[in-house]
Amino acid sequence: MRIFIAGIDGYLGWPLAMHLALHGHEVHGIDNMSRRSLVKEVGSHSAIPIKELHSRVAIFKRETGMEIHAGYGDLRSHDSLLYYFKSFPPDAIVHLGEMPSAPYSMIDEKRCRETHDNNVGGTLSILWAIREVCPDAHLLKLGTMGEYGVPGVSIPEGDFEMQHRGRTARMQFPRQPGSFYHCTKVHDTCNVEFCCRIWGLRATDIMQGVVYGTRISTSYQDHAELATRFDFDSIFGTVINRFCAQAVAGVPITPYGKGGQHRGFLPLKDSIQCLTLALVNPPEPGQYRVFNQMEDTYNILDLAEMVKEAGETLGLRPTIQLVENPRIEAEDHYYDVDHQKLLDLGYVPTSDMRREISEMLTDLLPWKERILKMSRSIAPVVTWSGR
Amino acid sequence: MRIFIAGIDGYLGWPLAMHLALHGHEVHGIDNMSRRSLVKEVGSHSAIPIKELHSRVAIFKRETGMEIHAGYGDLRSHDSLLYYFKSFPPDAIVHLGEMPSAPYSMIDEKRCRETHDNNVGGTLSILWAIREVCPDAHLLKLGTMGEYGVPGVSIPEGDFEMQHRGRTARMQFPRQPGSFYHCTKVHDTCNVEFCCRIWGLRATDIMQGVVYGTRISTSYQDHAELATRFDFDSIFGTVINRFCAQAVAGVPITPYGKGGQHRGFLPLKDSIQCLTLALVNPPEPGQYRVFNQMEDTYNILDLAEMVKEAGETLGLRPTIQLVENPRIEAEDHYYDVDHQKLLDLGYVPTSDMRREISEMLTDLLPWKERILKMSRSIAPVVTWSGR
Numbered sequence: 100m101r102i103f104i105a106g107i108d109g110y111l112g113w114p115l116a117m118h119l120a121l122h123g124h125e126v127h128g129i130d131n132m133s134r135r136s137l138v139k140e141v142g143s144h145s146a147i148p149i150k151e152l153h154s155r156v157a158i159f160k161r162e163t164g165m166e167i168h169a170g171y172g173d174l175r176s177h178d179s180l181l182y183y184f185k186s187f188p189p190d191a192i193v194h195l196g197e198m199p200s201a202p203y204s205m206i207d208e209k210r211c212r213e214t215h216d217n218n219v220g221g222t223l224s225i226l227w228a229i230r231e232v233c234p235d236a237h238l239l240k241l242g243t244m245g246e247y248g249v250p251g252v253s254i255p256e257g258d259f260e261m262q263h264r265g266r267t268a269r270m271q272f273p274r275q276p277g278s279f280y281h282c283t284k285v286h287d288t289c290n291v292e293f294c295c296r297i298w299g300l301r302a303t304d305i306m307q308g309v310v311y312g313t314r315i316s317t318s319y320q321d322h323a324e325l326a327t328r329f330d331f332d333s334i335f336g337t338v339i340n341r342f343c344a345q346a347v348a349g350v351p352i353t354p355y356g357k358g359g360q361h362r363g364f365l366p367l368k369d370s371i372q373c374l375t376l377a378l379v380n381p382p383e384p385g386q387y388r389v390f391n392q393m394e395d396t397y398n399i400l401d402l403a404e405m406v407k408e409a410g411e412t413l414g415l416r417p418t419i420q421l422v423e424n425p426r427i428e429a430e431d432h433y434y435d436v437d438h439q440k441l442l443d444l445g446y447v448p449t450s451d452m453r454r455e456i457s458e459m460l461t462d463l464l465p466w467k468e469r470i471l472k473m474s475r476s477i478a479p480v481v482t483w484s485g486r
Numbered sequence: 487m488r489i490f491i492a493g494i495d496g497y498l499g500w501p502l503a504m505h506l507a508l509h510g511h512e513v514h515g516i517d518n519m520s521r522r523s524l525v526k527e528v529g530s531h532s533a534i535p536i537k538e539l540h541s542r543v544a545i546f547k548r549e550t551g552m553e554i555h556a557g558y559g560d561l562r563s564h565d566s567l568l569y570y571f572k573s574f575p576p577d578a579i580v581h582l583g584e585m586p587s588a589p590y591s592m593i594d595e596k597r598c599r600e601t602h603d604n605n606v607g608g609t610l611s612i613l614w615a616i617r618e619v620c621p622d623a624h625l626l627k628l629g630t631m632g633e634y635g636v637p638g639v640s641i642p643e644g645d646f647e648m649q650h651r652g653r654t655a656r657m658q659f660p661r662q663p664g665s666f667y668h669c670t671k672v673h674d675t676c677n678v679e680f681c682c683r684i685w686g687l688r689a690t691d692i693m694q695g696v697v698y699g700t701r702i703s704t705s706y707q708d709h710a711e712l713a714t715r716f717d718f719d720s721i722f723g724t725v726i727n728r729f730c731a732q733a734v735a736g737v738p739i740t741p742y743g744k745g746g747q748h749r750g751f752l753p754l755k756d757s758i759q760c761l762t763l764a765l766v767n768p769p770e771p772g773q774y775r776v777f778n779q780m781e782d783t784y785n786i787l788d789l790a791e792m793v794k795e796a797g798e799t800l801g802l803r804p805t806i807q808l809v810e811n812p813r814i815e816a817e818d819h820y821y822d823v824d825h826q827k828l829l830d831l832g833y834v835p836t837s838d839m840r841r842e843i844s845e846m847l848t849d850l851l852p853w854k855e856r857i858l859k860m861s862r863s864i865a866p867v868v869t870w871s872g873r
Binding site: 175177207208209211212215216219220223224227228230250251252253259261262263264266267268270271272273274275276277279282285286289290293297298427433483484485 | 562564594595596598599602603606607610611614615617637638639640646648649650651653654655657658659660661662663664666669672673676677680684685814820870871872
């Protein structure tokens with residue numbers, strides 16, 4: 100299959116590119132490198148050092164003999180995107196090219212609108228390019244479980260049968276996003292569903308749980324030079340990764356508020372596995388398909404405890420310290436999420452969270468000094484209330 | 487009340503500004519004049535000639551002695567908006583400053599993204615400015631009934647009690663927009679609701695039916711120089727207005743497809759009445775309130791017949807000619823919409839559609855030649871399928 104990856108330099112994009120190339124696919128991709136510059140802007144860096152994209156591509160070729168066609172590009176340059184698609188018409192487009200940070204989108208008007216323009220504008224550019232160049236291609240897009248929020252009722256996978264005053268309709272389940280970033284993902288969902296309904300495009304929209312981890316299960320991972328980035332700052336670091344970085348650096352693990360928030364999680368290697376499953380099992384033309392992608396749901400305080408215990412086993416002395424919640428969110432709530440469709444396609448979850456966390460801590464230990472150097476970036480600075 | 491109107495030069499904005507000024511409010515406003523230039527761009531003009539904004543303001547002052555503070559401005563210039571709000575902190579902001587055209591948003595990627603940036607970006611700029619300068623101000627925003635689409639079940643006013651697998655939640659009713667323009671309105675709904683929920687802002691979101699008509703009921707309407715614009719082209723003209731222009735010009739009235747589409751409608755004077763009612767009855771802090779604003783629902787073919795009959799009474803010879811539907815939409819469907827909340831606030835609907843149409847035809851007759859001159863702009867050129 101010929102696959103185009105938007106955001107190929109990212110935490111998911113780079114390992115997915117290698118994984119797909121190693122499985123015989125022709126991989127092309129672009130990245131606008133905004134993650135690299137923004138993490139610098141917020142005063143941090145990847146815990147695990149990473150090479151420039153062009154170097155990783157060259158090293159991957161040297162090690163495996165395989166080509167990944169990747170370079171700088173911004174999705175919003177629509178003419179460039181048309182050029183890429185016309186030069187190498189893709190069978191599938193994996194869209195990982197979005198600004199992924201809730202706190203970043205809440206900083207100020209400029210960052211909020213930048214997140215909107217990058218995410219919603221980039222997706223629109225892709226949709227129009229697919230329609231013009233390759234209307235039969237499969238768009239595999241990354242949404243987030245956070246689109247649903249915590250509604251207090253069970254969450255289906257995308258749509259549901261609505262009973263309303265004696266009549267019935269199949270509708271998208273109402274979304275209740277918790278940040279402007281999450282709002283942009285809801286807007287994308289709306290736009291992608293519209294294009295499937297009106298233009299007959301085919302798309303899989305992944306409502307992804309929080310991803311954590313350092314490894315994927317392929318042989319190249321011995322090569323440190325091919326590692327994927329690992330963010331731990333309060334803006335771009337996701338929760339388990341941040342906790343592990345704190346445990347390694349010897350600073351307190353800091354759940355927000357009471358820590359009673361429930362979320363869906365999955366390890367990086369499962370995310371790659373699931374995205375690949377979606378690619379090799381495309382939807383029908385005109386179909387807009389939603390997968391809730393996670394291994395299981397966990398409570399934040401329980402996760403902090405797991406990181407603490409795993410750290411102790413490795414001889415660390417992690418502590419846990421609840422901090423004031425910078426977000427406005429429920430800290431104790433009902434949470435029940437359907438996540439069956441990927442299992443039906445053959446997804447085998449990595450269900451040993453403790454082992455995963457141990458593995459991460461082991462991979463991070465050599466970089467303790469790098470984390471410590473930027474450890475001030477872990478404390479939350481962006482508050483939802485603005486106060 | 488001190489009221490800021492975004493889009494003060496528009497079809498609704500200008501009459502609302504005059505109406506509010508005449509009722510003792512201090513009216514400020516901006517407009518980026520995009521409607522004037524875009525209507526030119528699509529090869530048309532207002533059927534009723536209109537003066538430049540600054541001239542209308544001056545004539546209004548001469549005729550009434552009252553000041554309307556209006557000038558050029560773009561909502562997306564956030565610093566300018568902050569400056570306006572800080573100079574004259576508004577009690578209410580009426581947001582009519584959006585690109586209102588479904589066909590325009592479907593032309594190409596550029597117009598689609600421009601619609602997104604203007605609408606979603608402009609609303610975000612307002613939301614952040616309210617939060618910074620006047621968090622207690624009431625945002626009165628124009629959505630559209632088209633956000634809901636035609637779901638096949640009854641449509642509530644915004645939110646509804648969802649029963650789902652034995653649990654209950656109050657949720658926004660799922661939206662099913664029918665064009666990228668309608669998508670942008672759904673995105674706005676999501677963003678405004680978010681800001682009320684998280685920041686405690688107060689907002690009224692008007693899901694407005696299709697507005698038609700030439701007049702509002704205040705004494706100044708004898709002054710032709712104070713008229714509001716009237717678009718009849720296929721891009722910016724709404725359906726009854728377009729039919730009336732066709733009847734006056736002596737070209738066929740052209741419903742799209744089978745003409746069985748049902749929509750909610752209301753005359754311009756009712757829109758002004760309802761917006762004023764919402765302003766003088768603001769929501770509570772933190773409340774996100776949705777009003778479905780319409781007089782009643784009608785079938786498109788019935789409306790064409792009404793225009794034909796009203797035209798015949800005035801000595802015209804209108805004909806009806808179904809044309810291929812440029813949109814992809816249901817042409818025969820269930821449609822039932824709650825619209826009670828404005829009635830509860832005292833809205834008295836103008837329920838004689840026939841009289842309204844007669845009045846419009848009478849107002850348009852002097853401009854027959856102006857319409858004829860641009861009558862080629864009435865035929866639909868933008869198709870949803872792109873073919």
